Amino acid sequence: MAQQVSYFSPGPAKIPHEVLGQLQEELVHYKGTPVSVMELSHRSKDFGNIIDATEKVVRELLGVPDNYRVLLMHGGGTGQFAAVPLNLMSRTGKADYIVTGSWSSKAAQEAAKYGTVNCVLPKSERYTGVPDRSCWKLDPEASYVYYCDNETVEGVEFQSVPDVPEGVPLVCDVSSNYFTRPIDVSKFGLLYGGAQKNIGCAGVTLVIVREDLITNPLPVCPTVLDYTVMAKNKSLYNTPPTFPIHVMGEVLAWVKKEGGVKEMERRSVEKSRMIYSIVDESNGFYSSVVTPSSRSRVNVVFRVGEDGGNEELETKFVDQATQCGLLSLKGHRSVGGIRASLYNAITVDDVHRLAEFMKKFLQENKV
Template sequence: MSLSGGRCLQSWKSSLTCLFKVLRGLQEELLCHKDTHVSVLEVSHRSKDFGDIIQAAEKTVRELLNVPSNYRVVFMQGGGTGQFAAVPLNLMARTGKADYIVTGSWSAKAAKEAAKYGQVSEVVPRSERYTGVPPASTWTLDPQASYVYYCANETVEGVEFQSVPEVPEGVPLVCDMSSNFFTRPVDVSKFGVIYGGAQKNIGCAGVTLVIIREDLLGSPLPICPIVFDYAVMDKNKSLYNTPPTFAIHVMGEVLGWVRKEGGVQEMERRCLEKSSMIYSIVDSSGGFYSTVVEPGSRSRVNVVFRVGGKGGDEQVEKTFLDEAGKLGLLSLKGHRSVGGVRASLYNALSVKDARRLADFMVSFKEQHGA
C-alpha cells in the first residue's frame, strides 16, 4: 500500500486504521496548518513555517538511517525516473563510463537513459525474464567506472538484493531504493548516492528523496539541467525552485510514524513477517501457487506469483482477483509484462492485512485447487 493510492492489499477503510493519525492530521492541515490560519498547501516555501517542515523531514531521515555528516539530503522532483537522468548527469563526468547491474525492468530503464550521457556497461545482461540476482562472481566491474548502479528492489519482477554489492575501491555505488526505502536498516556509508520516490513507503507521489556523499557534488555534465544539479539543490537547501511542499510535509509525517512505531528495525521485522507468511503459502501449495523468483532473491515487499499451476492459469487468476476484490483485497493484478499476481507489502500495510490475504489464498486453493 502507498499513501498515494498505489499497489495495496486493503480497502481505504483498512488503510486508515494503519496510519490513521497521520492521515487525519494531514486532512485537518488541508484547512489550517498549525496556527498559520492557512492550508498547508498555501504555506510559502520561503516561509519559516515551511522551513520548519523541511528541516524536520531531513532530521527524521538522518535519524532513521543514521546518515553520516558528510552526506547531504535533498528533496527533488521528477520521481525515480528523473533520477535515471540525474545520476549520470551528475556523476558520469568522472570517467565518462558507468556499470549497471541490470536485474529487472527499472534498472534496465535506468541503463537505457544513462546511455544518453556516457558509456554504459550492463554488468548483468538484459533478459526477457528476470528471476534473481546473479552471483557477484559472474560480474565484471570496471575499476575506472564513474559509478556502479543497481536497483535494490524490482517491483515488476519481485526481485530484491538481500545484501549490498561489493564494488571496486574508489568507485561510488548508486542505488535506487524507491520501493524498499525505510523497510530495513541501511549502511549509508557504503553508497555514493541513494535515492527513492516517496510514494511506495514514505509518503505520496511528487517528491524524491536523494542522499549524496558530499565529495560527489559539483562536477555535473555541462548539459545537466539546473533543477537536476545535486550541488545547486544542496546549496539552496532544496529550495532553488518551488519544491513539492505538501509531498515533503507528508513524507516528514510518515517518517515520524515510522520512528514512533520502532524505526526501520521494526519495519524490517514486519516486512519479513508479512512476506514470509505469503511465500510459505506459495511454497506449500503443491504447485497451485508458483513463483519463478529464486529463493535468495525474493522481494520482501513485492511478492509476485502465479495461480492455478506452474506458469499460471489466466482464467483461474481472473477468478482469484475478482474474489479478492470483493473482500477488499485490492490492486493485486501483476504487471502486464509478467502477469499473475503481485502482492505489495509496503510499510503502511499491516501484518493483520497480510494475514487477510494469506487466509484468502488458503481458502481459494481449497475451493479451486485440483
C-alpha cells in the first residue's frame, strides 16, 4: 500500500484530489469531444463555455459587483507588480505601498520604475506583523494604495481591510489567500492573485478591477498587461492560458460544492489553530516571531529549537517529516525555519497528521 502523503507546498500547491481525477480524464477527451482540453481552440464554443463558467463562479463565490471586470491574465503575481502601476499610476503619478513582507517590497520596487512610490510604513529589517495604523503615512493624492493581504514568506496576514483616504483606490495582492475567506470586493479598486496556491495551477492570474480604473494606462504599458485591452476582448486578445483557466474553474466549482468561501474560512481557522496551539504550548521548543494578531491562517511559519531556532534540528525535522509523508515543509531561504502552507486543498486530516508529528518530534528532541 502506498504511503499517505500530505503536501504542504507554498506554491505551486496541492489541487483537490477529485479535481485532479476529473482533469486526468479530460486530458485525452474533453466532454465527448475528440480532443484534449489542452488542445481546445481559445476561439471555440467549448472553450467559450469554460471561460464563461469560470467567470461566473468567481462572481458568485465573491459576490463581485456588476461594475467590476474579471480578467484572466498571463504573468503571475509578478506580472501584476508592473501591470498595476502601468494601468493606474497615471492618475497622479504617485502611489502608496504598505510594505509588510517580501512580496509587497518587490511590488514597490517594480512600481518605482513607473512613478513615485511612498512607503507607508517605516522601513523594517524584519517583517513580524502589520504595524499599528497610527504609524502609517498615507498620501491623499496617491493614485492608489497597495498592499499584500498575506505574505507567504514571513507568514504575515492582514486581519481586516485597511482604511485609506476617501477617493483613493485600494489595490490588493491576494495571491495566497484568494477564496480562503469572504471579501467585500466593493472596498477595492483592484484585487489580483496567481492561481497556483488556492485556486488552480500556475499559468493564470485572476484580476478583478473596477471599470472606472481601466481607461488610462501609461503609454509604455505593454498590450498584454493593458487592462483596457484585456477587458474589451474579454481576456481573449491573444491566446490565454487555456488549461490553467479550466483548472481554476474546476477548483472553484469544488470550493462552491464544499460550502463556499465561508466554509473555506472555517477550515482555515481550524487548521491554523491546530498548529499554532502546538507552537504556543511547546515552552519555546517551537516559536514564531509573527505578532499573534498578524499570524497567517494559510502560511504557518515557525522555528524549531530553543533560543529562536536550531538549523540542525530544523533539518532533522524536515527530513523526518518527509519520511512520514509530510512534504515541502522547509521554510523560505530568506527566513529559514519551517513553513506549513495550509491552502484550501489541504484537509483537516492532513494538518492533524502534521500536528501529531510535531508533538512526537517535541517529545523526542526537547532538552
